[in-house]
Amino acid sequence: MSLLKAIFLGIFQGVTEFLPISSSGHLVLLQKLFGIDEGNLFFTVMLHFGTLISILIVYFKDIVSIIGEFNKFIVELLKDKKIEIDNEYRKLGIMIIIGSIPTALMGILLENIFESFYNTTIIIGLALIFTGILLWIAEKIKLGKKSIRKMTVKDALVIGTFQGMAITPGLSRSGSTIVGGLFMGLNKKNATRFSFLLALPATFGASLLELSKALNTNFSEVSFLIVIVGIFSSCITGIFSIKFLIRVLEKGKLYYFSYYVWFLGLIVVLLELIK
Structure with missing residues (x-):
């Protein structure tokens, strides 16, 4: 793998992971439609760790405070x-x-x-269209005023679902959870904040599972430098993507992403239907 490809895949991961356009959907389409594969499994897992670091950096203060209070909670x-x-x-x-349970x-x-969905392109296209619908509806919802202190178990379970x-x-994971938070009455700031913090255990757990698989494969073809470059590019891009979102x-412009995923989803569905 070249440095250029490592940078490209890192940027691709950082953008699609956090913007509400579905990183998994884009990855499959990139493979199927353009003949570009995701490369070494170990390298792919490291890209996910790069985006995990993005969340840790952007929400560092929140995470440190949450860990501190949770430790006090356990002691009590x-x-x-x-x-x-x-x-x-x-x-x-x-x-x-609680939100991680569902x-x-x-x-x-x-x-x-x-x-099985990963092998069915038309489902990916329909899911992209549905993502667009969710994002569009989100901007039409009456703005909530619920703070984190007012969240209930039901709120967390719904957003986790x-x-x-x-x-x-x-x-889209970020799009779905933000919309879920808005549905449950959270204001935009807290819906976004909870969405990204909720991603930490899910992303970390999924990455560990994939890493266990990756360690059983041959990852010697990817050099240490390539891995570092990939992690760095996905992390930096991820930070900018979170702040951009x-x-x-x-600004109330979440529905802008609807146009993109609708267009891409329709193209995917049409290409499948005319095969």
Whole structure:
């Protein structure tokens, strides 16, 4: 693999992972329509770790505070103290754990179904169109005012279910979870914030599973330099993508992405129908 290809795949991963256009859907289409493969499995997993680092950097303060409050929560639990969810970060940590449950269950129980979707291009096209519909509806929803402190178990479970559904290639994870948050009454800032923080356990868990598979394959063909360049490019691009999406949401322009995924989805469906 060349340095240029490593940079391209890193940028591709950073952009599609966080913008609501579906990284998995684009990856499959890139393979099927343009004859470009994702390359070494180990390298692909490292690109996902690069985007994971992007979230850690952008939301570093939140993550440190969540970990600190969660540790205090565990200590209080072990000491049989009265448990109080008395601050935003403690509530956020608990909601992330609850929201991860439906994602994990769907990923485990429906794994074979989701994997079969990767071989069915027309489903990817339809999922892209559905992503566009979700993004369009999101901008038509009456703006919520719910803060993280006011989140309920139901809110977290619904948003986590949206994230689980987005295992389907073509259905954007970030778009689905942000829309799920808006549906449940969160304001745009908190819907976006919760979406990306909720991605941490899901992305980390999925990457570990893929890494275990990758270690059983031959990854000697990818040099250390190539891996570092890929991680760096996906991380930097990911940071810019997250911040760009936040600005788009603040301006109420999320539906702009609808036009792109509708166009791409329709092209994919039409190409499949005329085969």
